[in-house]
Amino acid sequence: RAGAAFQYLLVEKTGAQKNVGLIQLNRPQALNALCEGLMAELRQALEAMESDPEVGAIVLTGSQKAFAAGADIKEMQNKTFQQCYHGGFLGGWDKVSVVRKPIIAAVNGYALGGGCELAMMCDIIYAGEKAQFGQPEILLGTIPGAGGTQRLTRAVGKSLAMEMVLTGDRISA
Numbered sequence: 001r002a003g004a005a006f007q008y009l010l011v012e013k014t015g016a017q018k019n020v021g022l023i024q025l026n027r028p029q030a031l032n033a034l035c036e037g038l039m040a041e042l043r044q045a046l047e048a049m050e051s052d053p054e055v056g057a058i059v060l061t062g063s064q065k066a067f068a069a070g071a072d073i074k075e076m077q078n079k080t081f082q083q084c085y086h087g088g089f090l091g092g093w094d095k096v097s098v099v100r101k102p103i104i105a106a107v108n109g110y111a112l113g114g115g116c117e118l119a120m121m122c123d124i125i126y127a128g129e130k131a132q133f134g135q136p137e138i139l140l141g142t143i144p145g146a147g148g149t150q151r152l153t154r155a156v157g158k159s160l161a162m163e164m165v166l167t168g169d170r171i172s173a
Helices: 036-051 081-086 114-121 136-140 148-156 158-167
Strands: 009-014 020-025 057-061 066-068 103-107 110-112 124-127 132-134 170-172
Touching (some): 009 036, 020 036, 066 114, 103 114, 114 132, 114 148, 136 158, 148 158, 158 170
Parallel strands (some): 020 057, 057 103, 103 124, 110 132
Antiparallel strands (some): 009 020, 132 170
16 A cells, blocks of 8 residues: 555655655644544554565654654543543554564654654654654643553653653653
């Protein structure tokens, strides 16, 4: 499905030998907020890249302003805990972490909340000068929900992870 039309992604094979899968999050009006539709398309694109024998590695990126500014709060705000729990909310969000081909996150701008978690699911993170990483969920009265607390601790150590999760503070590249 590389090259297929997506609503929330730009997908292509690139590189001199067309062996790099490039997936760009494309919801600029929402700073690439991770809505259910975008995540479903991301799973489809990753499955296509993973099954394509020509693709050796995958690059996941956003825009200059935002890699992904987090989960789409508008989509979540009216859901109860029970709806989220029984409806499998965030189910399948970890697809990035189980793809067998290397995935590189090319991060510029905001990688916040779910966007930070998405970057951490990748095998390698390349961060631009304007990259900002954070888990600001505490400012909304919740905590990271897609494995972010565990991944962040492994990535930056317990002390900085606790500071980021408990204060909502960001770090730069």
